[in-house]
Amino acid sequence: MKLAEQYAYVIGGDPDRDTVDLAVLDTRTGATTAHTVGSADGAGYAAMFTWAKEHAPGRRVWALEGTGSFAAGLATFLAEAGEDVVEVGGAKRGRGAKNDKIDAVRAARTALGRDQQANPRARGLREALRVVLTTRHAVLVSRTKAINELKSLVVVAPEYLRAGLRGHNIARQLGIVEQLPTALDATVEHRTTVLALRSVAARIRFLSGQVDELDAELAALLAQHPAxxxxxxxxxxxxxxxxxxxxxxxxxxxxxxxxxxxxxxxxxxxxxxxxxxxxxxxxxxxxxxxxxxxxxxxxxxxxxxxxxxxxxxxxxxxxxxxxxxxxxxxxxxxxxxxxxxxxxxxxxxxxxxx
Structure with a gap:
């Protein structure tokens, strides 16, 4: 069922980091009847809600872009206030005019023309899972880069150092690097190479520990979810x-x-x-x-x-x-x-x- 059959007004929202542009569309005529810009914080959300009740007094629905990012706070505020909210994907940019007011109107018109609407993503346990997954992915990328850096250092290390590290897996290489001696009369190349190897090895150990912590948290969160x-x-x-x-x-x-x-x-x-x-x-x-x-x-x-x-x-x-x-x-x-x-x-x- 289209929104025009359920609501008298659609309020389109185009959020940025610090502000949110809103535009009210009358579903009977398709005309834009009001526009405002509010701050993306608690006080701004309350002011926008008051403004919406004045300019869209009947049955209304909010059509917001970026409910998983910049509009997450506003979407949560509106849901807690009992307002109906639908999610609108970011529009593809063409050669036409573009500003935040136009984007807010576009969000409302996009939602108005759809047969099926998407609800904003849930917060709570779902958001906790997303945060852990995102962080885990970033840590794995950093660990992979560190491992590649270690292997590159081993390739260009002096032969007497490289010989002891060649042919071992990464876990064994980390143990060997951590035990490398540095004599007082060692050459500058030896000292700096060992220092660099130890630094990268310590980073790999730290990142591996973070992955283990995040995996444990992920398992705990999944145990709480019904599915x-x-x-x-x-x-x-x-x-x-x-x-x-x-x-x-x-x-x-x-x-x-x-x-x-x-x-x-x-x-x-x-x-x-x-x-x-x-x-x-x-x-x-x-x-x-x-x-x-x-x-x-x-x-x-x-x-x-x-x-x-x-x-x-x-x-x-x-x-x-x-x-x-x-x-x-x-x-x-x-x-x-x-x-x-x-x-x-x-x-x-x-x-x-x-």
Missing amino acids: GPALLAEPGVGPVVAAQLLVSWSHHGRVRSEAAFAALAGAAPLEVSSGQRTRHRLNRGGDRALNRALHTVAVTRLRCHPESRAYEAKRTAQGKTHRDVRRSLKRALARRLYRRIEAATRTTELSASS
Whole structure:
């Protein structure tokens, strides 16, 4: 159902770091009836809410861009005030005019023209999972860079140092580096090389410790989520994948169906038919982090899950390539894992209400 059939006004919002531009659209005429700019803080949110009640006194809905970033505070404030909020993705920029007021009007018109609306992502446990996942990814990137830096130092180190480090895995190399002696009469090259190796090794140790701490926190958060244990029971789904699935799913009602979840992941092919020609192409859009999570599960299952291996053998006999089979499996996994999340969440909600 379109917004014009439910609300008298749509308030479009274009947020920046310090301000939020708002524009009110009358759903009966499509005309812009008011515009304001407020500060992106508690006092500003309250002032914008008061302004909205004055200029959009009937049934109203807020259409905000960036509810997961700059508009997160406003979306939370409005939800707590009992206001209806929908999420609008950032518009593609063309050659037309662009300013914050125009973007606020565009957000309202975009929401007004849609048949299906997206609810803002949940905060609370979902946001905690997202924060841990994001931080963990950044730490892993830094650790990988540090490991590559260590290996580069080993390559150019003097031969008598390099000989003791060559042929060992990273864990053994760290132990050797930490025990390297530095004599008082050592050459300047020796001293600086050992200093650099120890510095990088200490950084790797520190970052590895951070990963362990974040993994423990991730496991604790998944145990609190109604769908966490159900996802971890699925073959090929580990804590990181389970967390990403829940972060992308967000909450009951945000993703309306398993087909929408597959489309969100970019796992549903797009029809590009024309005339008498019917074909599909890959969807390279959507939530790429969710797509990678499904890819990880698919690759793992094709390696060690009997049912998935039997499916691959069947489709291969039909002429499908390994890549085609993997793509089909990702689509099937999106359906299955979505159903598992929804079922576990509904069961918990029913138990809480009874």
